[in-house]
Amino acid sequence: SVVKMAKKVCIIGSGNWGSAIARIIGTNTAALDSFHTRVNMYVYEEMIDGQKLTEIINTKHENVKYLPGYTLPENVVAVPDLVEASKGADLLIFVVPHQFIRRLCSTLQNNIKPGAIGISLIKGMDHTDQGLQLISDVIRKMLNIVAVLMGANIASEVAAENFCETTIGCTKLENGQMFKNLLQAPNFRICVVTDPNTVEICGALKNIVACGAGFVSGLGLGDNTRAAVIRLGLMGNDEAFFPDNPPEIATFFESCGVADLVTTCYGGRNKRVSEAFVTQNKPIGELEAEMLNGQKLQGPETAMEVYKVLKTLNIAESEYPLFVSVYNIFFNNHPVSSFICLQEHPEHM
Numbered sequence: 001s002v003v004k005m006a007k008k009v010c011i012i013g014s015g016n017w018g019s020a021i022a023r024i025i026g027t028n029t030a031a032l033d034s035f036h037t038r039v040n041m042y043v044y045e046e047m048i049d050g051q052k053l054t055e056i057i058n059t060k061h062e063n064v065k066y067l068p069g070y071t072l073p074e075n076v077v078a079v080p081d082l083v084e085a086s087k088g089a090d091l092l093i094f095v096v097p098h099q100f101i102r103r104l105c106s107t108l109q110n111n112i113k114p115g116a117i118g119i120s121l122i123k124g125m126d127h128t129d130q131g132l133q134l135i136s137d138v139i140r141k142m143l144n145i146v147a148v149l150m151g152a153n154i155a156s157e158v159a160a161e162n163f164c165e166t167t168i169g170c171t172k173l174e175n176g177q178m179f180k181n182l183l184q185a186p187n188f189r190i191c192v193v194t195d196p197n198t199v200e201i202c203g204a205l206k207n208i209v210a211c212g213a214g215f216v217s218g219l220g221l222g223d224n225t226r227a228a229v230i231r232l233g234l235m236g237n238d239e240a241f242f243p244d245n246p247p248e249i250a251t252f253f254e255s256c257g258v259a260d261l262v263t264t265c266y267g268g269r270n271k272r273v274s275e276a277f278v279t280q281n282k283p284i285g286e287l288e289a290e291m292l293n294g295q296k297l298q299g300p301e302t303a304m305e306v307y308k309v310l311k312t313l314n315i316a317e318s319e320y321p322l323f324v325s326v327y328n329i330f331f332n333n334h335p336v337s338s339f340i341c342l343q344e345h346p347e348h349m
């Protein structure tokens, strides 16, 4: 029967983006026979004015901390225990800040339904002694099939249902199409491509570029400089990040490519907080806590992970001055003015 075939969905994560996407997912699972209506959402528990966040979400149907002002569908149920939340789920939606994914995956290991498949909305990167590891690779250690979704999608604007686009990358088109059915909405339009690694690398690297765009604003440089940073950042998505297969150039024209760079470098959190890093001269962690109320920056940590990958390859400073400079400014006390080492960028030699 239809009910028997209906796929059970679990959202792993409930931050700013996790909550915005939960609005779309909950609406779609309630409307479509191919999905179970109820969606469990794993919520990292915390107390808000003496009350559990899961309880607030399940009674008020609003994530008052991470996406205030927007209701969540009532069929989205907050669950504080990850194993319980994901029990029996056929589809797992991974949407936590990338710094937490390893720990969550070790909890999930051996606890998920055989045959379950996942999609990662996480923008970030991981690093091992062997070099670069995508977040989807971390997840793939437990699940066979992992698609990714990345695009020009500032969460508050998606929650407000302003028109935007996004990209699903999945090697098997039919899985990509199934995730598209689950995630598309009238004002959240999805293109599916079969080149997931390019989609994911774009999503990870643009957060470092956004920090550079924030420096540019903080330094009082104008839109030409920001545009140059966006272009040089895009040009940095090259061989070092694709050791196995070269990227499909067409993927850079999807929402996950140029479009996400533009939105993040104008309005994203990484850009805003990096700008304040220049104008307020406080440590980046302090500004993150002050400005984001528990939301997490991905750019500074990704800069560190990327630096380690490039260092192993011995090409960091010479080939990737933009990424290296962001790393040195955050982690080695280099002055922000040194960001304009871009004058020596290999693109112009």
Ligand SMILES: NC(=O)C1=CN([C@@H]2O[C@H](COP(=O)(O)OP(=O)(O)OC[C@H]3O[C@@H](n4cnc5c(N)ncnc54)[C@H](O)[C@@H]3O)[C@@H](O)[C@H]2O)C=CC1
Pocket (backbone or CB within 6 Å): 013, 014, 015, 016, 017, 018, 019, 043, 044, 045, 066, 095, 096, 097, 098, 100, 121, 122, 123, 124, 153, 154, 155, 156, 294, 295, 296, 297, 298
């Ligand atoms: N916010 C946005 O506009 C967009 C975010 N993304 C990506 O989505 C991913 C998730 O971002 P957001 O949902 O915005 O998260 P967020 O930035 O709102 O982070 C806060 C979340 O982290 C959780 N958390 C805190 N400590 C934790 C721990 N120790 N273990 C597990 N969870 C913990 C909090 O409970 C909360 O749910 C990131 O990779 C981000 O780059 C992608 C597109 C848009």
Ligand SMILES: O=C(CO)COP(=O)(O)O
Pocket (backbone or CB within 6 Å): 123, 151, 152, 153, 154, 155, 207, 210, 260, 263, 264, 267, 268, 269, 270, 271, 297, 298
């Ligand atoms: O990924 C995003 C928009 O697509 C959000 O970027 P920030 O994390 O910099 O806000």
